[in-house]
Amino acid sequence: MTDISAPRPRAAFSALLPTAPLRALLQPVLQRVVRRIAARHPGMFARIAPYQQADFLIVASELPFALHLRPDPQAPLFRAVPRDPLPAHDARIEGPFMLLLSLVDGETDGDAAFFSRDLVISGNTEAVVSLRNALDDVEGSIAQDTADLFGPPGRMLLDALRQRSAP
Secondary structure, eight states: OOOOOSOOOOOGGGGTSOHHHHHHHHHHHHHHHHHHHHHHOHHHHHHTGGGTTOOEEEEETTSSEEEEEEOOTTSOEEEEEESSSOOOOSEEEEEOHHHHHHHHTTOSOHHHHHHTTSSEEEEOHHHHHHHHHHHHTSSSOHHHHHHHHTHHHHHHHHHHHHHHHOO
């Protein structure tokens, strides 16, 4: 388990804007995403069975909020939550947004990102490893499935993000 206590970079706008309205706008979108993923990839939820009630926080260093995931197939939860203070959780995964996207997309080695300290994991590391293994076993791309949910604009945004992260 590693936890680095250092200042986290944030986008300049994040300090200026209240996040509650943004989080409220995102809630229906995030719920739609998690329900779609649960319906399309039930095996992923079976793989993470021991941790279906675990609360994962995903903290993209550039975003003014964190994401809370509970991978319960009967009632999946994915919502934006305040960063300060972070809510109670079993495990936290933190890093730059593009790295987190690349991990979900299966394009980056999570172990290498962790050992290079680009990715910070704290809390129940067994739960995080189980989540990573479940994501690794998914056929296709969770990021692409999410983009497809929003049609051409979603696919264009994902393509732009992927190009931005390409070397």
